[in-house]
Amino acid sequence: MKKVTKAVIPAAGFGTRMLPFTKAVPKELIPLVDTPVLQYVVQEAVDSGAEDILVIISPGKEAVTRHFFPAVELEKRLSESGKDALYAQMQKINNLANIKYVYQYELNGLGDAVSLAEDFAGSDPCMVLLGDTVMDSFSSLPVAGQLVEVYEKYGSSVVALTEVAKDKVSSYGIGAGQEISPAVLKLDTLVEKPRPEDAPGNLAVAARYLFTPGIFKALKQISRGVNGEMQLTDAVVELMGSEPVFGCRIAGKRFDLGSAAGFVAANVEFALRRPELQEILGRQIIDILKEKNILKQ
Numbered sequence: 044m045k046k047v048t049k050a051v052i053p054a055a056g057f058g059t060r061m062l063p064f065t066k067a068v069p070k071e072l073i074p075l076v077d078t079p080v081l082q083y084v085v086q087e088a089v090d091s092g093a094e095d096i097l098v099i100i101s102p103g104k105e106a107v108t109r110h111f112f113p114a115v116e117l118e119k120r121l122s123e124s125g126k127d128a129l130y131a132q133m134q135k136i137n138n139l140a141n142i143k144y145v146y147q148y149e150l151n152g153l154g155d156a157v158s159l160a161e162d163f164a165g166s167d168p169c170m171v172l173l174g175d176t177v178m179d180s181f182s183s184l185p186v187a188g189q190l191v192e193v194y195e196k197y198g199s200s201v202v203a204l205t206e207v208a209k210d211k212v213s214s215y216g217i218g219a220g221q222e223i224s225p226a227v228l229k230l231d232t233l234v235e236k237p238r239p240e241d242a243p244g245n246l247a248v249a250a251r252y253l254f255t256p257g258i259f260k261a262l263k264q265i266s267r268g269v270n271g272e273m274q275l276t277d278a279v280v281e282l283m284g285s286e287p288v289f290g291c292r293i294a295g296k297r298f299d300l301g302s303a304a305g306f307v308a309a310n311v312e313f314a315l316r317r318p319e320l321q322e323i324l325g326r327q328i329i330d331i332l333k334e335k336n337i338l339k340q
């Protein structure tokens with residue numbers, strides 16, 4: 044079985060839920076405290092075994108590429124002024140992985156974005172990590188790495204799954220199937236954004252996938268789905284017709300930075316984990332909650 048060393052990160056979307064911020068700045072560069080969300084995603088791919096990474100961007104989102112290119116003048120200044128820790132941090136970003144970029148000129152949806160990775164993937168398995176979502180693993184294995192583990196056992200495509208509230212299923216792709224082990228299901232159903240009454244359960248596809256090359260054939264066979272877009276979920280359903288696809292209940296938490304609520308919640312949680320911010324921010328939050336009578340004095 045081939046080792047998984049490739050990852051695709053779709054980052055071309057308009058990000059309309061985060062307008063006006065995303066009018067000029069790619070949503071994948073939204074900060075989580077002081078680090079762009081995409082840097083977390085690239086790091087997760089690398090920690091899961093990726094050596095070659097393809098980032099899908101669209102015209103106007105070139106700032107994404109600049110984040111991973113050397114900033115020669117800045118680095119020179121940091122080094123000359125003895126800011127060694129910051130200098131080392133910048134060097135680390137430059138050398139994270141072999142990152143390539145491709146344009147999605149027409150934003151026809153996530154499925155269309157992934158189809159642009161066909162030449163990059165060739166005959167190899169490939170991780171797909173959404174560029175606006177951070178996955179915080181509960182184990183030493185990153186979430187994409189948990190999918191790699193399932194792939195290495197079964198040799199098939201795998202999608203990450205997390206439980207969501209029953210009244211929230213219409214925001215996600217919902218999967219169900221036969222339980223192989225407590226963490227792994229062989230999928231037999233997958234529905235994009237079902238109404239709660241039609242949903243096959245409450246296990247939602249969670250921003251991480253691992254595909255065999257079969258996904259590219261499946262992507263060619265689907266037509267436009269929900270919202271008139273080429274839906275990756277529809278291609279996964281198509282793939283399920285020709286080869287097994289597994290679902291992995293991941294040990295981790297999803298932070299979707301692509302919505303205002305997700306962005307704020309993730310920043311509060313990550314900031315509260317930083318010792319230097321914990322006390323001042325914690326106190327400020329408590330004061331606001333008391334002021335608004337949400338927390339009793």
Ligand code: UTP
Nearest residue numbers: 053054055056057058059060150152156174175
């Ligand atoms: P979203 O579903 O959040 O879509 O994409 P979006 O268009 O970016 O955002 P909204 O809904 O308008 O606010 C999930 C990931 O897939 C990428 C996005 O950049 C994001 O990282 N994507 C989406 C593409 O690369 N191409 C697309 O056509 C759509």
